[in-house]
Amino acid sequence: PKLDLGMKTKELVTAHPLFAGLPKKQQKAIMKVMRPQFAVPGEKLIRKGDRGDAAYFIASGAVEVRTATHNVLLGRGDVFGEIALMTGGRRSADVFALGYCQLVRLRAQDFKKLLADSTDLQDHVAMLAQKRQLMNSDD
Numbered sequence: 317p318k319l320d321l322g323m324k325t326k327e328l329v330t331a332h333p334l335f336a337g338l339p340k341k342q343q344k345a346i347m348k349v350m351r352p353q354f355a356v357p358g359e360k361l362i363r364k365g366d367r368g369d370a371a372y373f374i375a376s377g378a379v380e381v382r383t384a385t386h387n388v389l390l391g392r393g394d395v396f397g398e399i400a401l402m403t404g405g406r407r408s409a410d411v412f413a414l415g416y417c418q419l420v421r422l423r424a425q426d427f428k429k430l431l432a433d434s435t436d437l438q439d440h441v442a443m444l445a446q447k448r449q450l451m452n453s454d455d
């Protein structure tokens with residue numbers, strides 16, 4: 317499979333299923349504020365206990381979330397780092413890049429604005445965060 321090194325801004329957004337369904341206007345707004353981030357295998361992307369300043373969307377590659385009791389694999393189309401932003405609390409887990417990853421990073425205020433502008437996305441992310449927190453509550 318293609319490594320997707322150096323994907324263009326537009327490709328990064330349209331490669332992501334959560335973004336692909338959004339109106340053009342919103343996709344353009346994301347392109348303006350997103351921070352493309354390329355990660356290498358083993359790179360620590362999030363440290364448990366830190367304050368959260370951004371959320372990440374995986375355009376290509378895979379990451380591993382490590383909680384006290386679970387290792388969860390996330391791949392293209394998944395989002396992570398949303399919990400601390402939604403709760404205002406600390407990072408709930410460590411997250412590592414498994415291979416080379418192309419990520420779309422949105423800073424907290426841009427992520428919140430995106431959710432405020434899209435009810436579908438808001439619902440999706442809120443459900444996701446809730447499900448994950450529930451899974452971790454028996455850690």
Ligand code: CMP
Pocket residue numbers: 362368381383386388395396397398399400401406407408409410411448449451452
């Ligand atoms: P946050 O707590 O900000 O930082 C760590 C991230 O790991 C968290 O947001 C979620 O995006 C993700 N995460 C935590 N627990 C799980 C889980 N059980 N399954 C999948 N992802 C998780």
